[in-house]
Amino acid sequence: MIIVAVILLLFAFSSLILPNMGSSWSTSQTTEVTVSRTERTPITGTQTYGEWYLDELGYIDHDTDLTDGLKYFYSQTGIQPYVMLLDYDASMWNNGSWNETAAEDYLAQVYQDTFSDNGHMILAYFACENDSEDLDGTFYIYYGSAAYSVMDDEAETIFWSYFETNYNDLDLSIAEFIGDSFRQTADNIMHEGNGRGNTLMKVGTVFAVICVVAIVAGIVVMKKAGKEEE
Secondary structure, eight states: OHHHHHHHHHHHHHHHHOOBOOOEEOTTOOOOOOOOOOOOOOOOOOOOOSOOEEESSOOOSSHHHHHHHHHHHHHHHSOEEEEEEEOOOGGGEETTEEOHHHHHHHHHHHHHHHOSSSOEEEEEEEOOTTOOTTOOSEEEEEEOGGGGGTSOHHHHHHHHHHHHHHHTOTTSOHHHHHHHHHHHHHHHHHSTTOSHHHHHHHHHHHHHHHHHHHHHHHHHHHHHHHHHHO
């Protein structure tokens, strides 16, 4: 029993202090946006970090187009996003191929140095050599372990789906398409009554209650009629 308790405590402790690795996106991805069917509860206790993004590339023109979306996502999920647009770093690339291990190590250090809890989520863009605003590098999500209760596999897929769609919308600036992706994701994964099944269940429950009330009322009326005949 003592050994089991120690293991459980270590597991619980690690979930509080260890950030999680995330997932990457490239322009080759094509994913249709789906509606979330998972009920999610916003996390609590996230300490607000003063900055919302870091733009080493100078790609963000009107920052409110970005930060409004990030702040909305934070208000709905309890996860504070932090966007990083990073200059080309040869150590993140191997002969033109993105080095995921090096990127994860870098973001792990950034997370440790920047945030005091695990309620944050980093969206980092690693610029490639001769990068441009066409964004030929790689985007990568890295988040704290507490954020995983909201940003699970389904939520990540939904986020990247919006990201793909908005990236291909040439009417949107970089700030707009990233900010919109966070806003749309929050609305999708956090809306009440996620999933058609939940709606049908509620309708079925109401119908069942009405049927029960009708049956009970009918029985009462029949008993009353029987007594009056006697």
